[in-house]
Amino acid sequence: MPAAEYVSPEGLRLDGRRPKELRQLRAELGVLSSATGSALFEMGNTKVLAAVFGPKPVEQRSQEDEKRAIIKCEYAMATFSTGERRRRGKADRRATEITMAIRNTLEQTILTELLPRSQIDIYVQVLQADGGTRCACINAACLAVAAAAIPMRDLVASCAAGYLESTPLLDLNYLEDSGGGPDVAVAIHPNYDNRVVLLQQDNRLAIETFEQVLELAVAGCRAVSGFMRERLQEHTQALAAAQDAGEQDDVGGGDGEDDDDDVMGVDDF
Amino acid sequence: MTEIVTPGERLALSAEYDAGTGTCVKDTFICATLVGIKRVLPAGQAEAEQRPRVEVVRSGVEPVVPRAGDTVTARVVRINPRLAAVDILCVGPKPVQQRYSGVIRVQDVRATEIDKVKIEASFRPGDVVRAEVLSLGDARSYHLTTAQNQLGVVYARSAAGVPMVPLSWQEMQCPTTKAVENRKVAKLDA
Numbered sequence: 001m002p003a004a005e006y007v008s009p010e011g012l013r014l015d016g017r018r019p020k021e022l023r024q025l026r027a028e029l030g031v032l033s034s035a036t037g038s039a040l041f042e043m044g045n046t047k048v049l050a051a052v053f054g055p056k057p058v059e060q061r062s063q064e065d066e067k068r069a070i071i072k073c074e075y076a077m078a079t080f081s082t083g084e085r086r087r088r089g090k091a092d093r094r095a096t097e098i099t100m101a102i103r104n105t106l107e108q109t110i111l112t113e114l115l116p117r118s119q120i121d122i123y124v125q126v127l128q129a130d131g132g133t134r135c136a137c138i139n140a141a142c143l144a145v146a147a148a149a150i151p152m153r154d155l156v157a158s159c160a161a162g163y164l165e166s167t168p169l170l171d172l173n174y175l176e177d178s179g180g181g182p183d184v185a186v187a188i189h190p191n192y193d194n195r196v197v198l199l200q201q202d203n204r205l206a207i208e209t210f211e212q213v214l215e216l217a218v219a220g221c222r223a224v225s226g227f228m229r230e231r232l233q234e235h236t237q238a239l240a241a242a243q244d245a246g247e248q249d250d251v252g253g254g255d256g257e258d259d260d261d262d263v264m265g266v267d268d269f
Numbered sequence: 270m271t272e273i274v275t276p277g278e279r280l281a282l283s284a285e286y287d288a289g290t291g292t293c294v295k296d297t298f299i300c301a302t303l304v305g306i307k308r309v310l311p312a313g314q315a316e317a318e319q320r321p322r323v324e325v326v327r328s329g330v331e332p333v334v335p336r337a338g339d340t341v342t343a344r345v346v347r348i349n350p351r352l353a354a355v356d357i358l359c360v361g362p363k364p365v366q367q368r369y370s371g372v373i374r375v376q377d378v379r380a381t382e383i384d385k386v387k388i389e390a391s392f393r394p395g396d397v398v399r400a401e402v403l404s405l406g407d408a409r410s411y412h413l414t415t416a417q418n419q420l421g422v423v424y425a426r427s428a429a430g431v432p433m434v435p436l437s438w439q440e441m442q443c444p445t446t447k448a449v450e451n452r453k454v455a456k457l458d459a
Binding site for chain 1: 271273275276277278279291293295300302303304305306327367369405
C-alpha cells in the first residue's frame with residue numbers, strides 16, 4: 001500500500017466506507033453440535049468462531065472456587081487466517097494478551113456466583129483476520145455464552161475506533177490498523193449505562209481526541225449490541241419453532257435402553 | 270404473544286414483580302440473564318407469592334443441576350461397608366446432561382435403627398435408586414439420603430438378571446428363581 005490517504009477527499013475510506021460506518025456484520029449461532037454453545041461472528045472480512053463448553057465440574061480440583069465458576073479461555077489464530085505467514089513467538093505473547101482481555105470481559109459479564117464450583121471453557125478461533133480481531137472475538141464469545149444458556153448480567157458488545165488523518169474512524173480494518181495510528185478497542189454493557197468493561201489502546205492519542213474516539217467506539221458497540229440482540233432473538237425463535245415441530249413429529253420416538261425407560265417411569269406416578 | 274428477551278434487558282420494576290428463574294435484580298429493575306421467552310406468572314395466595322413473578326424460559330435445553338432437597342434418580346455403581354457410590358441420572362423428571370456422582374452413606378440409608386444398616390443388604394451395584402439430595406457434599410460427590418418411605422431401590426435385577434418384584438420394604442424377589450434378596454425398597458405408590 002502506498003503511504004496514501006486513508007480518507008479520500010470525498011470522505012470515503014480505503015474499503016469505501018464512511019468514517020463512522022461499521023463493516024458488515026454477520027452472525028450464526030449453534031454452528032457446532034458438540035459445544036454447549038457456539039457462534040460464528042463476522043465483521044467484514046474478520047471471521048471468528050467461538051465455542052463454549054460447560055458449566056461442568058472443575059477439572060483441576062486445586063483451582064475450584066467455592067463461591068463462583070471459573071472461566072477458562074483459549075484464543076488462537078488459524079494458520080491460514082492471515083495472508084502472509086506470521087512468525088511464531090511474538091504472536092504468542094499477543095495471543096496471551098487477547099486471551100486475558102476476553103476472559104476479563106466475560107468474567108465481568110457472566111454471573112459466575114450463580115454457578116459455584118464449576119468451570120466454563122471458552123475457545124475462540126480466528127478463521128480470517130482483517131483487523132479488529134479482539135473485538136470480533138469478544139462478540140463471538142458473548143454470543144456463544146448466550147447460546148449456551150449461561151446467565152449473564154448483560155450482553156457485552158465490542159468495537160474498535162481509530163484516528164487517522166485527523167478523522168476518527170470506526171471499526172478499523174487491517175490496512176487502517178497497520179497505518180500506525182491510535183486504535184482504541186472498547187467493550188461495553190449496553191443495558192448498563194454503556195458501562196465500559198474493556199478499554200485497550202495502541203499508540204498515543206491527545207485527551208481531547210481520545211474522548212471523540214471513545215465516543216465513536218461506544219456508539220459502534222451499541223450498534224453491534226443491537227445487531228447481536230436481533231440475531232439472538234431470531235435464533236431463539238427458530239429454535240422454538242423447531243422444537244414445536246419436533247414435538248408434533250415424534251409421538252412414539254425416543255427408544256432408550258429399557259433401564260432408562262424405567263428410570264423415566266419412576267417419577268411419573 | 271411471546272416476547273423474546275436477551276441478557277440485560279429490563280423486564281419489570283422490582284417493586285412490582287418477583288424475580289423468577291433467568292432473571293436478576295439490578296437496582297430497581299428486574300433484568301433478563303438468559304436469552305429466552307419472557308413469562309409472567311400471576312400472584313398466588315401463598316405468603317411467598319404476593320407479587321406476580323417474571324421469568325425467562327429458555328426454548329432450548331436448560332442445564333439440570335441437582336440441588337439440596339431435590340429428589341433424584343441414581344444408579345448404584347460401587348458399594349463398600351461405609352457407603353454406596355451412585356451416578357445421578359435424573360433430577361426430578363429431567364435427565365442430567367453429564368455425570369454427577371453421589372454417595373449414600375450408611376447412616377443415610379434409612380431413618381430408624383441406623384446402626385444396624387448394612388450397605389450390602391440395602392443396595393447392589395446396578396440398582397436404580399430414588400434418593401433425596403442432602404447437601405452438595407464434598408468436592409467430589411453429592412450426599413444423598415434414602416431415609417424416607419418413598420425413597421430407596423426402585424429397580425433391581427436379581428442374580429439371574431431378572432428385574433425383581435418388591436415383597437416388603439426390605440426384600441425383593443426374583444420372579445423366575447424365587448430367590449429373595451435384601452434391599453432398602455422404595456414405597457412407590459402413595
